Amino acid sequence: MSTGKNLKGLIRPLLIVACMGASYGDADEFKAVGRCPEIRGTQTAPTSYLGRTNPLSPTAENRAAGARLYQDDARPTPCVTCHGVLGDGQGPAAAYLNPAPRNFRCRSTMLDIPDGQLYWVIEQGSGELHHPARQGAQHLGRPGRTQTVTAMRSYGDYLTEEEIWQLVLYIRSLANETD
Template identity: 45%
Template structure:
């Protein structure tokens, strides 16, 4: 699902420092529930055990080709609201800042 236009092109307000990326990694691998890892895999390559049975499959964040064209606002929208009719659940309880840090971590995987 595409984010609304005013949201789609939003850029990440949190700067991409090693510290913020590390906080994103901790959220991704430990703190956010249900854990991103069970579907996207601990390295974000889409190989989480639960994700293996999902169609469409969980996004592989290490695929630079796929990720480079997806704006931050779109990633934010899907993490907040989920992706309807897929396994991607909404994360309504995460603070905005935490979602942006998750995105910094996700972006750090595609290179």
């Protein structure tokens, strides 16, 4: 991965975390990096998204396109920075984040998350300081959480719909059969 650009993209999420200071006080249970099964406090997507299934065929080409975006090309920060090369949620930034990045290797957790939910979080972010017009009050209600912001930003302004579905295909391919 091209480290210079990636670090630049990281400044914003890390600044958000730093600015929240002591008030960024999520319960520690959300902080464990790479845990499986994961404790997941992520807001549920609107039903208009939840019902969607991946329109792309699971071809090697689509998965490879998802891999390129995940590992290197997605801007402003490629997914690998937080979710890790293997998708285990242990990227270089993970230790600084609360909640921790999702562990895509954790099959038992990932099986319960519908395609449309994955799509929604990639497009809209998960409680990011975000597009109010597009995400409404998403950051206000996060059950079980005392803080409102996560490092998972919205990529809707950077990725096409097809690219997001390619990422969903790739993420699904990372699940570890034994978890």
